Amino acid sequence: MPDKHQLLLVHFGLLLQRKREEMKKTHIIILVLIAAAIVVLISYTGDLTTYETIASARQKEGKFVNLIAKLDTTQPLEYDAVKNPNYLTFTAIDTLGNSVKVVYHNNKPTDMEKSERLVLKGKMQGDHFECKDILLKCPSKYKDDPKAQQQNQPVVATEPTK
Amino acid sequence: MQYLGEHLFPGQAGHFFAVLSFVASLIATVAYFKASRTELETTKSGWIRMARVAFLVETISVLAMFGILYYIISNHLFEYKYAYNHSDRSLQVEYLLSCFWEGQEGSFMLWSFWHCVLGWVLIWRAKVWEAGVMTVVSFAQFALASMLLGVYVFGVKIGSSPFVLLRNEFDWPILSRPDYLNLIKDGTGLNTLLQNYWMVIHPPILFLGFASTIVPFAYAIAGLMSKKHEWVKPSLPWASFSAAVLGVGIMMGAAWAYESLSFGGYWAWDPVENASLVPWLTLIAGLHTNLIYRNSGYSLRPTYFFYIITFSLILYSTFLTRSGVLGDTSVHAFTDLGMNTQLLLFVLVFFVPALFLYFKQYKAIPSIQKEENTYSREFWMFIGSLVFFLSGMVIIAKTSTPVFNKLFGTNIAPPEDPEYAHNQIQIFVAVIIGFLTAVTQYLKYKDTPKEFFGKKIWIPTIIAVLISLSISFFGEVNYDKKGPGFLFAIHLAIFTAVYAVVANASYIWLGLKGKLKAAGASVAHIGFGMVLVGILISSAKKTVLSWNTTGVTPLRQEDAKERGNPAGNPAENITLFKGVATDMGRYMVTYTKDTINERDRKRYFEITFKAKQGGESFSLYPDVIKNNKGMEGFAANPAAKHYWHKDIFAYITSFQENNSEDTTQFVNRDIKVGDTLFYSNGLIVLNKVSVNPPEQSALYGNGETALFLDIAVLSKDGRRYVATPGIAVNGNSFRPIADTVTAQSLVIQFNKVKDEKKGLLEIGIKESGGITDLITLKVYEFPMINILWLGILIMTAGLIMSIIQRNRQVKNKLKPVS
Numbered sequence: 001m002p003d004k005h006q007l008l009l010v011h012f013g014l015l016l017q018r019k020r021e022e023m024k025k026t027h028i029i030i031l032v033l034i035a036a037a038i039v040v041l042i043s044y045t046g047d048l049t050t051y052e053t054i055a056s057a058r059q060k061e062g063k064f065v066n067l068i069a070k071l072d073t074t075q076p077l078e079y080d081a082v083k084n085p086n087y088l089t090f091t092a093i094d095t096l097g098n099s100v101k102v103v104y105h106n107n108k109p110t111d112m113e114k115s116e117r118l119v120l121k122g123k124m125q126g127d128h129f130e131c132k133d134i135l136l137k138c139p140s141k142y143k144d145d146p147k148a149q150q151q152n153q154p155v156v157a158t159e160p161t162k
Numbered sequence: 163m164q165y166l167g168e169h170l171f172p173g174q175a176g177h178f179f180a181v182l183s184f185v186a187s188l189i190a191t192v193a194y195f196k197a198s199r200t201e202l203e204t205t206k207s208g209w210i211r212m213a214r215v216a217f218l219v220e221t222i223s224v225l226a227m228f229g230i231l232y233y234i235i236s237n238h239l240f241e242y243k244y245a246y247n248h249s250d251r252s253l254q255v256e257y258l259l260s261c262f263w264e265g266q267e268g269s270f271m272l273w274s275f276w277h278c279v280l281g282w283v284l285i286w287r288a289k290v291w292e293a294g295v296m297t298v299v300s301f302a303q304f305a306l307a308s309m310l311l312g313v314y315v316f317g318v319k320i321g322s323s324p325f326v327l328l329r330n331e332f333d334w335p336i337l338s339r340p341d342y343l344n345l346i347k348d349g350t351g352l353n354t355l356l357q358n359y360w361m362v363i364h365p366p367i368l369f370l371g372f373a374s375t376i377v378p379f380a381y382a383i384a385g386l387m388s389k390k391h392e393w394v395k396p397s398l399p400w401a402s403f404s405a406a407v408l409g410v411g412i413m414m415g416a417a418w419a420y421e422s423l424s425f426g427g428y429w430a431w432d433p434v435e436n437a438s439l440v441p442w443l444t445l446i447a448g449l450h451t452n453l454i455y456r457n458s459g460y461s462l463r464p465t466y467f468f469y470i471i472t473f474s475l476i477l478y479s480t481f482l483t484r485s486g487v488l489g490d491t492s493v494h495a496f497t498d499l500g501m502n503t504q505l506l507l508f509v510l511v512f513f514v515p516a517l518f519l520y521f522k523q524y525k526a527i528p529s530i531q532k533e534e535n536t537y538s539r540e541f542w543m544f545i546g547s548l549v550f551f552l553s554g555m556v557i558i559a560k561t562s563t564p565v566f567n568k569l570f571g572t573n574i575a576p577p578e579d580p581e582y583a584h585n586q587i588q589i590f591v592a593v594i595i596g597f598l599t600a601v602t603q604y605l606k607y608k609d610t611p612k613e614f615f616g617k618k619i620w621i622p623t624i625i626a627v628l629i630s631l632s633i634s635f636f637g638e639v640n641y642d643k644k645g646p647g648f649l650f651a652i653h654l655a656i657f658t659a660v661y662a663v664v665a666n667a668s669y670i671w672l673g674l675k676g677k678l679k680a681a682g683a684s685v686a687h688i689g690f691g692m693v694l695v696g697i698l699i700s701s702a703k704k705t706v707l708s709w710n711t712t713g714v715t716p717l718r719q720e721d722a723k724e725r726g727n728p729a730g731n732p733a734e735n736i737t738l739f740k741g742v743a744t745d746m747g748r749y750m751v752t753y754t755k756d757t758i759n760e761r762d763r764k765r766y767f768e769i770t771f772k773a774k775q776g777g778e779s780f781s782l783y784p785d786v787i788k789n790n791k792g793m794e795g796f797a798a799n800p801a802a803k804h805y806w807h808k809d810i811f812a813y814i815t816s817f818q819e820n821n822s823e824d825t826t827q828f829v830n831r832d833i834k835v836g837d838t839l840f841y842s843n844g845l846i847v848l849n850k851v852s853v854n855p856p857e858q859s860a861l862y863g864n865g866e867t868a869l870f871l872d873i874a875v876l877s878k879d880g881r882r883y884v885a886t887p888g889i890a891v892n893g894n895s896f897r898p899i900a901d902t903v904t905a906q907s908l909v910i911q912f913n914k915v916k917d918e919k920k921g922l923l924e925i926g927i928k929e930s931g932g933i934t935d936l937i938t939l940k941v942y943e944f945p946m947i948n949i950l951w952l953g954i955l956i957m958t959a960g961l962i963m964s965i966i967q968r969n970r971q972v973k974n975k976l977k978p979v980s
Contacts, residue, residue: 047578048576049574051573066576086735
């Protein structure tokens with residue numbers, strides 16, 4: 001007498017066999033394509049990067065990361081289109097208070113000084129962060145947000161009027 | 163408190179119509195649903211009559227809201243938040259409509275408006291399907307109307323009304339004063355990027371595309387509910403219409419990005435772009451399976467699925483772009499209005515019941531047990547649809563990483579090269595789709611006689627091979643940044659894309675014997691193939707013309723070329739000094755002047771291009787517009803020179819005006835003819851002195867005696883400039899006539915003659931930092947971009963042809979021919 005498990009296995013095997021006979025080539029192609037799509041997505045996860053703070057980015061020197069920080073306005077921002085229109089350097093500071101010098105070989109994004117948040121894409125290299133791309137978060141993006149709006153209220157509001 | 167000068171009536175009327183449209187759409191939904199569930203002819207027509215009235219009320223309400231909002235914006239009623247936030251007094255009339263779609267509320271209204279229009283066409287044409295289809299449309303209207311309510315129910319905000327007052331939304335101190343309107347002089351204006359003519363037409367077309375996807379969806383749902391499947395006939399022209407409009411809408415967005423935004427291209431795989439592309443891909447899949455079912459009886463189940471998923475993806479894209487979830491990954495998503503839950507419900511309330519109905523009815527949907535023939539059109543069409551669908555799934559999965567982060571608290575960021583991450587996959591999709599587009603028309607439904615296929619297919623194959631080989635060998639497509647594998651894939655894709663164009667063009671003669679009336683599908687496929695060709699060539703051959711190789715700026719080229727420099731070599735900005743011709747590859751470019759246009763508040767820069775070889779010369783006028791909404795700086799609008807085979811495309815990346823006071827002093831130096839002096843960046847050589855030279859006669863008067871120096875300035879980088887400072891003497895008085903070498907920021911002045919016998923002169927040299935206006939510019943060349951735009955037009959024409967063709971068939975009750 002075969003035991004329960006063996007029976008189940010035999011049953012399952014029979015089921016698979018019957019399925020295989022029913023399988024049309026359309027089904028096989030569907031399965032292959034879906035498998036391909038899944039493989040593509042899995043391999044994509046290998047390309048993904050991470051959002052980091054300055055401290056954690058330092059630990060991953062040479063690895064491509066997305067640094068979330070903001071412009072340190074107390075430090076000088078250096079950009080001179082006469083000298084070199086493709087060289088920008090500034091200091092970024094993150095919420096934990098760490099700061100790092102950033103070098104960006106491109107033009108200065110407009111409104112950089114006004115931005116409240118920067119997503120810096122690049123690699124930590126020695127003493128500085130080599131930036132490949134900068135994404136700005138400007139307060140204007142949140143103009144529908146009443147809190148952000150308050151900072152932008154008309155100048156007249158703060159002036160005493162006659 | 164009584165506030166002065168407010169216009170409260172429009173807002174109250176707006177609120178009234180918002181509530182009315184909400185109620186009317188609910189009534190229409192219920193009445194249509196009742197009508198669809200009853201077989202009794204008299205009861206049915208009663209319900210339908212009631213539903214139509216409700217839908218009419220709904221339509222009037224939407225139109226009224228539209229009109230009222232337009233009135234508020236165009237009359238600058240800044241007591242309303244919408245007008246304050248999205249417009250200002252200086253805005254040109256043509257952009258008043260753009261204010262609508264800058265905010266979420268206006269764009270919901272636009273969507274709703276298109277549903278009304280489509281609804282009336284359906285009421286007119288859908289006959290027996292009216293009740294079922296309009297149940298879904300009315301319900302969508304109900305959902306959209308809820309987005310515009312702006313009421314609080316048990317402390318939960320439902321919708322966001324465009325008719326709210328400024329003073330109720332913000333708590334600025336001035337807003338509590340009765341005369342606050344006198345203090346608010348102007349609105350914050352329309353985002354400068356949206357002040358573009360594309361922004362007037364792109365959103366309405368795109369939203370018509372969005373709205374129209376509901377029709378195939380509604381037919382599918384009506385089919386599932388009534389267990390009848392004859393809807394596949396009227397759904398075909400609708401799906402074609404939707405594919406055409408959505409396709410055009412998406413590509414208008416691409417044209418906008420290309421022509422008005424400085425993204426440096428027409429497509430960047432931005433989440434917002436992806437979110438509208440993916441439903442188009444699944445819609446095309448659905449359109450093709452729908453055709454398969456009409457002609458062979460296969461693929462009804464996938465047709466249901468694709469139409470359901472298409473509309474669901476439209477809703478999902480709405481969620482993505484409006485919930486603020488894309489904040490870190492997209493450059494142009496809407497801002498968060500705090501209605502994320504409602505937006506999510508909007509997706510789920512359609513998706514979940516639709517999927518539930520689909521799986522419940524799955525077994526009952528007819529399908530043929532016998533397998534498709536490999537030599538049949540339906541087999542390969544189905545494979546193509548599947549590839550389209552899966553490619554869409556891959557794109558949307560990649561785009562959804564921010565959602566994934568939100569759900570699971572991860573911090574996944576896009577890859578280092580997000581565009582390539584898409585390109586390396588989609589290029590193979592293009593290869594497969596291009597190939598299938600080329601050959602599938604040559605197969606017949608059910609079974610293809612082998613000799614027919616063999617006899618017809620070799621002509622287009624040979625032509626396509628020849629054309630694509632000549633592109634590969636002479637087209638200089640050598641994009642090798644991503645290695646030889648990707649370059650090979652590009653060439654392979656160019657072949658299949660050319661094959662798609664040639665094979666479908668030939669099919670009009672070989673297969674259809676030149677019957678152009680029946681050639682809608684072929685024409686659409688030609689257009690699609692051209693789109694692929696245009697994308698492949700223009701992207702692979704996109705070149706930066708403004709490589710900064712001039713000596714004018716001490717470039718840190720060595721930095722850029724350093725090994726392991728993650729910045730690569732993006733020295734794509736070139737500095738141009740006003741009036742100085744600068745070497746830029748094939749061209750000498752000069753920034754000649756700039757002017758401010760009062761009407762559109764833009765500053766236009768005239769940049770002249772002169773080819774070094776051949777007499778070609780042209781001017782481009784890129785412009786900048788000062789930012790508004792509390793932002794400093796400016797937004798740049800590119801300008802392009804269009805040739806039939808390429809575009810030269812330039813935009814300003816920064817500009818500096820010399821308005822600072824010049825504080826540097828002249829340094830006086832002695833010099834004799836033939837002497838050489840140094841300045842910080844090179845040499846100054848005095849060639850000769852001339853008295854009253856005729857060349858400079860304009861600079862001195864009749865009674866004056868003038869001495870002019872002929873000075874050569876040689877800069878470190880080997881450039882040579884001429885300076886002719888002079889001195890004009892009249893009796894005892896004399897005046898210096900200084901000359902400037904702008905590119906070197908050098909001013910040279912002839913001070914006096916020190917020793918006549920020795921020929922010793924004194925000149926003053928001034929080197930100043932900010933002596934001249936300058937701009938930095940990026941210039942790209944996009945070859946063959948016009949094939950892309952032309953392809954879109956042809957594809958649209960093809961889809962319209964097939965709509966006409968189908969409608970004629972429906973009228974004549976003929977069996978379809980293809």
